[in-house]
Amino acid sequence: MRRGLLIGIICCLAVGLIFSGCGKKEEPKIKIGFNIPLTGDIPKVGEGSKFAAEMFKADINSAGGLKVGDKSYQLEFIYEDNESKAQSATAAALKLITQDDVLAIIGPQSSKQAVPSGEICNANKTPMISPWSTNPNTTKDRPYVFRGCFLDPFQGPVAANFATEEFGAKKAAVLFDVASDYPKGLAEFFKGAFEKIHGSGSVAAFETFTTKDRDFSAQLTNIIKSDADILFTPQYYDEVPLIVKQARELGWTKPILGSDSWGSAELMNLCGDDCKGSFFSTHYAAAGAKGATKEFIDRYKEKYGYVPDDVGALTWDSIRLLVQAIQNTGGLTGDLQKDRDAIKDQLAQIKDFAGITGNMTFTPDGDPVKCAVIVKISQAGDFEFYKSVCPQ
Amino acid sequence: MQDTIEQTHPPHVTFWRKVKTLFVKIPLLGWIVGAIVAVLVERLVGSGFASGLGLTKEPALFGLLIILKTPSLIPGALLYVLLIYMLPTVAVAWATALFANRIAALLLKKHILIAVLVHLGLLYVVLHFWADISGYRAHTLKLALIAIMVTLSLNIINGYMGEFSCSHPGFMALGAYTSSVFTLSLFTDHRFFGSAVLPEALGPFLFPIGLILGGLVAALGALIVAIPSFRTRGDYLAIISLAFMFIVKSMIENMEFVGGPRGLSGQPRWADLTTIFIWTVISIWIINNFVRSTLGKALNAVRDEEMAANSMTVNTRRTKITAFLFAAFWAGVAGGLLAHVLQYVNPSTFGIQKLAEVLAMVYFGGLNSVYGSIVGAVSITVLGEALRPLEIFKWIIIPLILILVMIFRPPGLIAFKEFDVRRILQPRNTPKKEVKDDAA
Incomplete structure (x- = not known):
């Protein structure tokens, strides 16, 4: 019986081998x-x-x-x-x-x-x-x-210029995750670019949190107190809704600006009405393409x-x-x-x-x-093309 | 089913027993020689043979990847493993058994150190030729060797000392960053640390110093955990050490001069297979001696009953701290090697996921056992690589295997087994009875 099993296995292997040989087509x-x-x-x-x-x-x-x-x-x-x-x-x-x-x-x-x-x-x-x-x-x-x-050193200035030109912002606030490399890098490039335009100290609040934090009220209170004209938060789509909702609840009515990490189909499902009217810089705009x-x-x-x-x-x-x-x-x-x-x-x-x-x-x-694209989140919840910014 | 067959067919039982007796007499030396022949056969005819079987290339991890990814190639992969690896190994090992036994006895008679070095040298030949076939094999082997070091060092605390420590990724991070800063600042032009101080040619020779430095910093970190926590045991130590892991992680994330969350990259390529093999062997040797020494036995006593150990003149506090620092040292060295294999470190590598991985290796392989650590580290590393084609199911299968091990063998696969080098290397041709007669 054991021998039969052995022979069976060998037969299977042989048959399989033939088939696998057949499967190999000479196609480049x-x-x-x-x-x-x-x-x-x-x-x-x-x-x-x-x-x-x-x-x-x-x-x-x-x-x-x-x-x-x-x-x-x-x-x-x-x-x-x-x-x-x-x-x-x-x-x-x-x-x-x-x-x-x-x-x-x-x-x-x-x-x-x-x-x-x-x-x-x-x-x-x-x-x-x-x-x-x-x-x-x-x-x-x-x-x-x-x-x-494109790279962060390009995207940071794009957001800073947009904030200046579009909203006439003189002072900006930034809220970002200090433990995640992408938001941290982008926040720093934004700060550099914004201060280059408006002088040092123009980024009135540079608030940080750590990955998986869910409550931002302390940082947002500081940001509101700082009298900034715009909030820049280069976070991922799972954190953005929390930040935006909490900011609105605490009485932040000024514009909120994001980065390409916002651009997920999930964002609007999680955020609802609160994110509508916000802007972010990204690679392409789906609506109106x-x-x-x-x-x-x-x-x-x-x-x-x-x-x-x-x-x-x-x-x-x-x-x-x-x-x-x-x-x-x-x-x-x-x-x-x-x-x-x-x-x-x-x-x-x-x-x-x-x-x-x-x-x-x-x-x-x-x-x-x-080029980078600035996207506006429309009242219908679509990511609408707003503006294109190209490197000089 | 299996049992009934064997009960109703006694001839087969004797057949398998015969097979077993054929192999019982082969010493480790014989197996290693067989493996050398197998890898040489693969080197000579492997790629031709593989294409003849319909495979595109020599299977990377004994055909496991092929079997999971393209089931139609299963027969080819199995035949390859059978004919290239198993047949030459077994045939050569069996044919040279007599000869190998004689040499093993001769070597042992000379000096155990010589015997060990000869065996290790031959083992390295096997690994070298096997890994030489593709960079992927070499990489997996390197990761497995590093995993052995980490698992073994965690086994000192979780197995031999019987505590539950969660700070190992933290120690690895300390070692990885320290040795990276050492090599990057001294031997390379780096944007954080300026231009090279020493010529790069010196690097490979001074690299061990960087690793040891990493180990020492990790041990220093362990001292910081140990001082407030040596009065606590069980859950409390687990919580303190877990907290330590997070402290290390967020500390590095906030340290701008090592790159913060972006990490450090560009470590020189010095962690080759030879270096890692030597370090792993040294770590196994030293840790094995440590756990078999008086201090190791004291450690076991502390685990079994701290009060009793204390009353039997064991200085429990010193024992615990020594073991903790010792384990952290080796975790630091392993972290340094890992950083130089990946040529990149970032803090998020050393998080809760790494902890789960290392703990799985320790508990899968077996507590209180050097064998177990080696088996656990190698099998989890290879499984992790081999099951990757299954994507999400990999994360179901590996935990499932762990659950089964915990149900059927709670202390792990090979737990509480002493790693006796002399017994491993000894010739196998003398039946036990004769030894007894000789003794009588």
């Missing part, structure tokens, strides 16, 4: 890795990225594949979960590079994973595009690492049931950038390292790329020069 493929947070703190971000990628892949593959030089390739996307942790993000990047032999990597999205993964990708000479990471360190001194969004942007939003909404967040749009643009660079190489050699180098060179040369989040040109650092 382009492998692209995705290092995204499918579980952990921000699974919605990973989901948005994956959905956008799936949509893109379906488009290309159903149209007969991607034409590079004179050959057509099918796209193969490998999604690796980085659990929103730095340690897992490095392991995922190494797996994609050395085990799956991908040509390039999209992601990670958050800076705390993008900074260490960027080091890994650069050391292993594999191009990486982070669609969402705004920390300057991600791409600094790393020729193989690029990003799909035109052309390719509108087409992307409509198709995404039809397929997955909700309006894509900015991270979905940025991922879409990053994939398109990468595909553009692959096509610009004029043909793949099949030698992995040569192709990776060629893609890197082509990415660095991309100029005036028309993305759905705006036109992009890469600087030598691997950062795009692109």
Whole structure:
């Protein structure tokens, strides 16, 4: 009986082997890795990225594949979960590079994973595009690492200028999470830019809290007392509703300004009427979008049931950038390292790329020069395009 | 089902017993030699063999990833593991058993240190060749070795001392930041710490000093926890140490010169496999000696009954503080190594998630046991990597395994087992009876 079992197993293995042999079709493929947070703190971000990628892949593959030089390739996307942790993000990047032999990597999205993964990708000479990471360190001194969004040192002044021009603000208040790198960095850039315009001391209140805090009344009382004209709070969509609601309850009637981290479909579900009439700077405006942007939003909404967040749009643009660079190489050699180098060179040369989040040109650092959008939350709760601010 | 088969078919029982007796006589040396042959076979024919089986590449973690991600390749992955790893290992180990036993006996007769060094050297050869196939394997192996250090050091407190300490991520953070600041400020041009003071070529040699410094700072942190809390036990210590972990985390978040929440990056690439392997071996050796010494036995006495230990002339306060600082030291060293493997540290790495991970390794592997710590650390690290394709289900399966272990083996898989190096290395060809006769 035991022997029978053994023979059975061997037969199964043999049959399976034959089938797996059959499954291997000689079809040229382009492998692209995705290092995204499918579980952990921000699974919605990973989901948005994956959905956008799936949509893109379906488009290309159903149209007969991607034409590079004179050959057509099918796209193969490998999604690796980085659990929103730095340690897992490095392991995922190494797996994609050395085990799956991908040509390039999209992601990670958050800076705390993008900074260490960027080091890994650069050391292993594999191009990486982070669609969402705004920390300057991600791409600094790393020729193989690029990003799909603008940086905090650009977004901070955009918000400061907007506050000055739009509301005539002379004094500003800032409320941010001191334990989270993105809000902290942006708050500091905003403060620097605002004080440059209005002189030191013009940021009347620079209040902080720590991640997972839910009560902001002490800080908000200080802010109201400071007689500031505007409140800038570069927080994530789960904290913004609490801050805005508590501020309104304490009697803050002046405008509230946010940053690109506000731009989630969840924001209006949590915030309700209180957020209406606020402004934030971001990568693109979903409501009132035109052309390719509108087409992307409509198709995404039809397929997955909700309006894509900015991270979905940025991922879409990053994939398109990468595909553009692959096509610009004029043909793949099949030698992995040569192709990776060629893609890197082509990415660095991309100029005036028309993305759905705006036109992009890469600087030598691997950062795009692109415009920011100021969005107004309308009375209907939509994120309406208000103004576009471009770097000089 | 299994039982009924074996009861109704006694020949198979004897068959398996025969198989078992075949392998019982192979010493550790034999297994290691077998493994060397296996990894060499993989190096020579691995990629060709893999593509012949329909796999794109040599499976990274013994085929586990492939099995979970593309079920159609299961037979190929299994065959690969069977033919490349298991067959050569078993065949060579079995064939050389006689020879290996003789050499093992010879080595042990010379000096135990020589025997240990020879075994470790050969083990390193295995790991080196195995990890050389892909960067991902090397990375996973490095993380597993570091996890062994952390788990073992936490086992001193939670296993040998019987307390429940939650401050280990805090100690790791202290070690990671101290050693990072050491290497970044001395050997690299960094935007926070200015230009390099010493030539970079000296770095790898002075790197251990940075690690030890990290360990010492972590021990200093442990002293801060220990002083107010050595009168408390159980839940109270758990709460104080948990508070300490949060204090360290928010302290670093507010320290601008180490980057605050943005973290520190750009650590030099000095934590290679050799360095980590040597440090892990040193930590296992020293910790094993520590827990088998008088002090270690005193620690066990304190765990079992503090009052009784005190009346039996054990200085309980000193014992507890020594063990606490000692454990924190190794956590600090491990943190320093981790920072240089990832080449990045940020405070949020050392939060409650890390604590849960380390505690899981300790309790999964087994309390009061060096074996257990190694098994727990390696299996949780490898499981964590291998189950990643399952995404959200990974976070159901790993806790489920832990629950099952807690139900069926409450102290952990291999708990309360002494790690006796001489017994591990000894030749296996002398049946026990003969030894007894000799003694008589």
